[in-house]
Amino acid sequence: MPRGRTRDEEARIRILDATFELVGANSPGKVTINEIAAAGEVAKQTIYRWWPSRTAVLLDALVHGTMKATPFKETDNLQSDFEGHLRGVIRLFNSPTGKIIRELIAESHADETIAEEFRNRFWQPRRDLSQARLQRGIELGQIRSDIDHEVVLDAIYGPLWLRLLIGHLPMKPADARRIVDAVWPGIAQP
Amino acid sequence: MPRGRTRDEEARIRILDATFELVGANSPGKVTINEIAAAGEVAKQTIYRWWPSRTAVLLDALVHGTMKATPFKETDNLQSDFEGHLRGVIRLFNSPTGKIIRELIAESHADETIAEEFRNRFWQPRRDLSQARLQRGIELGQIRSDIDHEVVLDAIYGPLWLRLLIGHLPMKPADARRIVDAVWPGIAQP
DNA sequence: GCTTAAATACGAGACTTCTAGTATTTATAG
DNA sequence: CTATAAATACTAGAAGTCTCGTATTTAAGC
Structure with missing residues (x-):
């Protein structure tokens, strides 16, 4: 047990909650560290003590x-499992989470x-989930075995990311079906 | 003919060339206005006189x-036309242009x-090109008429944008075939 | 046990640094 | 005479650092 005052766990949570809320609520512009500190009722240095x-x-x-994690059902119909998962991710991206991701x-x-931490801590775990499901589909004989997994996953989830980041069109949950149907x-x- | 000294057209080009080169060459970090002014051998205010x-x-x-524009052939094989175009865009994104886009x-x-200007001046013209080609394919009976154009285009070009922006994997020109084949x-x- | 010292965290806010963007002054080209 | 260009000082705002006083927790001395 280390000596000294222990970390204020509630402060940590207040900081993260405040950040999530501020970025999700405030329109595009940046949320400053001072605002986060104020909203979390915390000194700025307390933030920089724990985050670089x-x-x-x-x-x-x-x-x-x-x-x-957005749920990924495992029924005997792989196609609709993917569709359901994609629909969930679309909803997630349309929530404040989408703004933070952007x-x-x-x-x-x-x-x-x-960039690397983002991939390791947010992107890859979700990717692995989809990837495993795809692999399972191959083993069950529902999916062709000669496909490039990465390309397929990029084709399914790419349109959503594209619309989030470019903003040329909104992405509705109902589009999940169209996308999966297309791919x-x-x-x-066969 | 306007009165007074005329705009230095060469300076304008030096600024744009310097910007393009600096952003493309320098690793991730931002290129500052001062650097651009220095590289273009121009006063900073000259930049702000012409750009907001x-x-x-x-x-x-x-x-x-x-x-x-990346060329978009028009042969009787629509699929390979798309594949060729995508291959061109992939190459473009792997050049310094990719960094500027990011x-x-x-x-x-x-x-x-x-964001809006980017869509209007860079994104949409290219999008329209692909969109027109898709429409042409429908008229020629090569493409199903009941598809959602936007979704299809997002599925074809989405993976490339995804890899550019997330950076989880490189996108090689050879992937163009896999992507188009998948979609x-x-x-x-039929 | 009780007291005290050591170690660490927190709050508050001044300070530093960096960069976008503005303003001013002087020189130069049409 | 008029508009642009160069040079450079200046303003504003935000990230990140530093300092100081205070609070909290463990360990040592008695």
């Missing part, structure tokens, strides 16, 4: 505020460390 | 440096004006 940068706080807030992607451009014939076992 | 913001310069530099997307997050069965006229 503003962006690191954002990333933690994202992971903290989106803990529960901001993190933006910041990632200037900070490869954050499925190319990957299903 | 740093990001506006970036956007002009992108359009200026990527003038020639930076612009990042900046767009905090500036909806730029095509879902849209081709």
